[in-house]
Every structure is written in structure tokens, then in C-alpha cells.
Amino acid sequence: MSGVRTLTSRELNRALLARQMLLERARVTIPRALERMGGLQAQYAPAMYVGLWSRVADLPRDAVTAALQERKAVQGTLLRCTIHLVSTQDYWPFALGVRGPRRDWYLRVTKDSPGRAALTRAAEALRAVLRDGPIRQADIDAIVGPAVRSGVGLWLDLVRVPPSGTWERRRADLYGLAEEWVGAEPARSEASAVELLAKRYLGGFGPAAPADIARWMGVPAATVAPALDGMALRRFRDEAGTELVDLPRAPLPDAETPAPVRFLPTWDATLLVHARRSGILPEAYRPRIFHTKMPQSIGTFLVDGAVAGTWKYRDGRVTVEEFHPLSAADRRAVAAEADRLADFHR
Numbered sequence: 001m002s003g004v005r006t007l008t009s010r011e012l013n014r015a016l017l018a019r020q021m022l023l024e025r026a027r028v029t030i031p032r033a034l035e036r037m038g039g040l041q042a043q044y045a046p047a048m049y050v051g052l053w054s055r056v057a058d059l060p061r062d063a064v065t066a067a068l069q070e071r072k073a074v075q076g077t078l079l080r081c082t083i084h085l086v087s088t089q090d091y092w093p094f095a096l097g098v099r100g101p102r103r104d105w106y107l108r109v110t111k112d113s114p115g116r117a118a119l120t121r122a123a124e125a126l127r128a129v130l131r132d133g134p135i136r137q138a139d140i141d142a143i144v145g146p147a148v149r150s151g152v153g154l155w156l157d158l159v160r161v162p163p164s165g166t167w168e169r170r171r172a173d174l175y176g177l178a179e180e181w182v183g184a185e186p187a188r189s190e191a192s193a194v195e196l197l198a199k200r201y202l203g204g205f206g207p208a209a210p211a212d213i214a215r216w217m218g219v220p221a222a223t224v225a226p227a228l229d230g231m232a233l234r235r236f237r238d239e240a241g242t243e244l245v246d247l248p249r250a251p252l253p254d255a256e257t258p259a260p261v262r263f264l265p266t267w268d269a270t271l272l273v274h275a276r277r278s279g280i281l282p283e284a285y286r287p288r289i290f291h292t293k294m295p296q297s298i299g300t301f302l303v304d305g306a307v308a309g310t311w312k313y314r315d316g317r318v319t320v321e322e323f324h325p326l327s328a329a330d331r332r333a334v335a336a337e338a339d340r341l342a343d344f345h346r
Contacts, residue, residue: 007207007236007244009279010255013305016278018251019204020270021055022262022302028056030067031087038204038216038269039086039094042075045170047265048085050299053344054262061167061344068162074182075160075172077153080218081105083160083172090200091182095157097193101219106151114147122148123155127177134161134176157185194219195227199247205275207236207246216274238277259305261333263318263341266297271307281307285323301337303330311338318342 007015017023020037033056034040042048049064067073071088078084078094081102086094107113122144129135129143141149157178165172179185194217201213210228214221228245236244264270271281271289281289281300285307290297299311301320308330309322318338326334 004243005236007238007252008255009239009277011252012207012238013278013280014253014255014257014259015207015251016205016270016275016280017259017305018253018257019206022270022305023253023257023259025055025057027058029072030056030059030063031072031089034073034085034087035090035200036204038200039079039084039090041079041267041269041272042083042085042165044266045165045172046167047267048075049167050263050265050341050344051268053341054264065162065166065168068166071181074178075165076158076178079216081154083165088182090196091159091178092186092188093193093196095178095193096185096188096190097197098217098219099154100190101217101223103154105218106154110151113151119148119151119155122152126152126156130158130175130177131180134174137173137175140175191227194223195231198224198227198231202233202245202247203250205269205278206250207244207252208274208277209238209242209244212274212277216269216272242277259302261330261337262302263311263337264300264302264307266299268300271297271300279306288323301334303334308334311341313342313345316342316346318345 021033026033028036030052033052037055040048040051049061052064053059073085074088074091075083075085076091076095078086079098084094107116126140126143144152158175159178159181160172161174161176161181163169164174197217198213201216202208210224211221214224217224232248233245234248236246238244269275280302289300300307301309301311303326308324308326309320311318311320318341320334320338
């Protein structure tokens with residue numbers, strides 16, 4: 001790899017922050033923000049709102065709910081079999097890109113799986129009911145039965161229907177057919193969908209190793225490799241010598257670019273394993289954010305582009321816990337951003 005530029009961990013950190021709109025809030029629509037950041041993990045409804053607030057300039061809280069109600073953004077079980085918020089335009093590529101590998105994974109790891117044919121039949125029975133409109137999770141469970149309810153959603157594309165899964169009604173238990181809510185599934189190949197997913201990942205998290213893209217998607221590396229082979233990419237390496245790929249002309253800020261204080265919600269994708277090389281979450285702090293006693297993760301805040309502590313909202317205030325002593329200037333910046341986040345909650 002002689003002649004290939006080596007990117008320092010700090011350069012990778014600044015690249016990720018820039019692409020995630022965490023260096024400067026962007027003046028973009030919610031759908032465009034979601035496309036730029038590669039979707040938004042959304043098991044906990046308020047996390048979507050905080051994640052977008054940290055990235056989109058002057059974002060009113062009710063604008064996120066409106067985007068869901070107006071079908072400009074949609075929630076579905078997508079990457080890594082977890083709930084994600086994506087633009088409506090991106091929904092089908094995300095679903096198609098991971099559909100086959102997700103089904104194969106489920107059949108491989110699920111003990112006493114009823115099998116592909118039984119899951120297909122259950123999905124068709126459920127589709128027939130859902131054509132009359134959205135139904136609740138309890139009704140889905142009653143229709144398909146206990147043997148297939150954990151996997152039927154992999155054989156039938158479902159979306160969360162608002163007001164379910166919003167700030168105002170956080171319990172996400174109302175589901176509808178994606179083909180009814182978003183529109184008919186397009187005639188698009190899995191290969192082209194995987195290519196778009198790779199572009200979304202690199203646009204939101206790159207430069208990155210191909211394995212990171214596969215990890216983010218929740219698919220085998222072999223699924224991603226053909227898409228990358230067909231793309232025009234620039235290549236780098238990190239300080240450990242790992243080859244990284246990237247989109248042409250994607251932002252690569254200077255390593256010394258100032259990074260403002262930012263507050264991140266639970267399960268923010270920048271903290272997950274696929275983004276590890278960026279250094280946003282120092283490894284010494286990872287067990288304090290993700291561990292078995294706190295599977296839901298916790299809100300964090302960034303100082304100089306790295307997690308420096310956690311935050312909670314209670315009694316009308318955002319309180320913080322520092323992981324290490326902050327300078328007086330950083331503490332003032334954290335307090336000011338915490339006040340803005342408290343206002344967003346009220």
C-alpha cells in the first residue's frame with residue numbers, strides 16, 4: 001500500500017464528526033439529515049428527536065413528529081434487526097439490502113425455528129389482515145402465534161405507524177404494511193440496494209474498512225464486497241495499517257478542526273462498534289456506556305469530539321456526570337448545551 005495516505009485517529013474522528021453534522025449543525029430537511037447520517041437507531045423514541053436536534057439547526061421538536069405523520073420519514077426494523085428511522089426514500093433500499101442475510105441469520109441462530117415455509121405462510125396471513133389498516137403488536141402475536149412471532153417481521157416488511165413511537169406516544173406498538181404506508185416495493189436488485197447502503201455508510205461514517213460497513217448493516221462481509229468492487233472509491237489506511245475506503249470528495253477536515261460540545265442520545269450510532277476507529281467513545285469508557293446492567297445504553301456528551309460523560313433529563317433539567325475533570329471553559333460549554341437540550345425537552 002505504498003503511496004496510500006495514512007489517516008490519523010484524530011483525522012478519522014473529525015471526518016466522522018463532520019459527516020454526522022456534529023461539527024456544525026446543518027440547515028437541511030429531516031429526510032436529508034437522515035440520509036446524510038445513514039439513518040438513526042430508534043429503539044427509544046425520544047432518542048430520534050435528540051439525535052436530530054444535535055445535528056439539525058433550529059429543529060423544533062414537533063417537526064420530527066410531523067415528518068413521521070407526513071410520511072417523509074419512517075421507522076422500521078432494518079439494520080442489525082433493530083428499529084431505525086430513515087427517510088421514506090431510503091426505506092426500501094435499506095430493507096432490500098439486508099433482507100436476504102437477515103432471514104438467513106434468523107434461520108441459522110433460532111433454535112426450533114419453524115422454517116422458511118412456515119414463516120412465509122404466516123407473513124401472508126398477516127399481510128391479508130394488515131391490508132385493512134395498522135394493528136397493534138398484541139394482535140399480530142395473536143394472529144401468527146408464538147412459534148413464529150419473533151421472526152415473521154423478517155418475512156413481511158412492517159413499519160411503525162404514528163403516533164406510535166413518537167415523543168408524544170413512546171410505546172411503539174402500532175404496525176402497518178410498508179407497501180401501504182411507504183408505497184409499493186420497487187423493482188430494485190439487492191446488489192443496487194447494498195451499494196446505496198455502502199454509500200450511506202461512507203457518507204455518514206467514513207473513511208472505513210469494508211468490515212465496518214458490513215458490521216453496520218448486520219450482514220456478512222461477502223455481501224458488501226461486490227458492491228464496493230463496483231464503486232469509484234478512494235483508499236487510505238489507518239495508523240494500524242488497515243485499508244480504508246471512502247467516497248470521492250467526502251469531507252476530511254483538518255485534525256485540529258475545533259469540535260463543539262454535543263449531546264448524543266442512547267444508542268447513537270457513532271458510539272457503536274462499527275465506528276470504533278474514530279475514537280469518539282474512548283475504549284476505557286465503553287463499559288460505562290454499554291453493559292449488561294444497562295442494555296438500553298445511556299445519553300452521552302462530547303467534548304473535543306470524544307465522550308466525556310453522561311447526561312440525564314429529570315425535573316426540567318439536564319444533569320451531567322463527568323468521566324474526567326473538565327476545564328472551566330469546557331464545563332461552561334457543557335452547561336450551556338445542557339440548558340439548550342433541557343429547553344428542547346420542555
